[in-house]
Amino acid sequence: MALPPNAASASVLRSLRSEGVRVSSVSDGIGVLDAVRSGEPALLVLDVELPGPDQAAVLAAVHSEAPNIPVIAVTPRERRAGLLGQLRGDRDDYLLRPFAVDELSARIRLRLRLGAATAQTIPIVRMGDLTVDTEFGEVIVDGQPVALSPTEFSLLVALLAEPGAVVSHEKLAKQVWSEPASANLVQVYISYLRRKIGPERIRTVRGVGYILEG
Template sequence: MGSAGRGLVLVVEDEAAIAELAALYLRRDGFGVHVEADGSAALATIKRLRPVAVVLDIGLSGMDGIEICQALRAAGDWTPVLFVTARDDELDRLLGLEIGADDYLTKPFSPRELAARVRTVLRRASGPAGASETHTCGSVRVDLAGRRVWAGEQEATLTSTEFDLLAYLVRHAGQVLSRDQLLSAVWGYAAAAGTRTVDVHVAQLRAKLGEHSPIRTVRSIGYAADAG
């Protein structure tokens, strides 16, 4: 199905009722929508249709959502991906893994929220952080205008969400920021959206920055970027 004004979103979901509802609300929001029920076919469809974003169920038969996202990133494809998880144990699988997804929703979810999340991910991916300066935090350097990051001498490849989270932490280096604060500042969501999303992205950032990561966990509160 052809794309609308906002671009084409690929929904990869094997529960027909959920896929139809997601597609309905995305179309109402001005997106074109193509639905795939089979995980193995999703990669070929992404290459063929070049969607602006992918809504990707984790619990697919055959090739699951995590494997699809990892294959995309390994191939250098950074199309924004929003994961949909059905159970807590699926979200647990994401913790500590370098997946490269941009956001997460847990079933059951509001289709209006899904459409809003897709808009937010695309807005983040398309524009600069709104500042021209470069920030240094330890051995990590963040170019806000160019949206580039170096860990030591090596440039790190981040998703748009990972970049914005790191940029926010670095701009507030030395401050302890709660998960709710980070969720509000970076994602723009209320706390009810789920603060574990922050944990997943911090885990991904640490994996990508390695020994250079300045991010410190502050138990029972949140995170801080150490300036030293």
């Protein structure tokens, strides 16, 4: 795993290494590409303001040369909109600067776990007029492509894993955020997801959780 210098704090390194994760740090875009080409890290944390080549080109090169490597992009808020179009739904994620060390650590653990799980699942899942390609992060609703954020996509995949069954707030929080999250946070992202795939597809079971229906 490669980390940019400003993200590779002693706290992050200690946290990840305590979990048996090997971490290396690079100082510019050329170093990112060299790391990817020489060792194919399990995950890449990419600072969009690293010196060197334009980071849009670096990210495109990583996706092209090492498509199986998930990317967590670290970005200032003003560059977020341009970055989102480059990220792949289920494989990539982003973090706004400034961020908490434990949040980065949680995002890394989540991406690594989702990557391992995706390799063991059927890549294309269909439920009524909803089609989800878990390999490429594509969602089709009523024949039309729908753009989801990485968190929204992870939430949809968690619901798809148990179609027609109630998935609790706690289980969704653990799968999507890799740690306990408030029921209110889950509810907020459920509302985002409903706006994009249709409110009728997700039913609320008050006080329990949510059901994905066809």
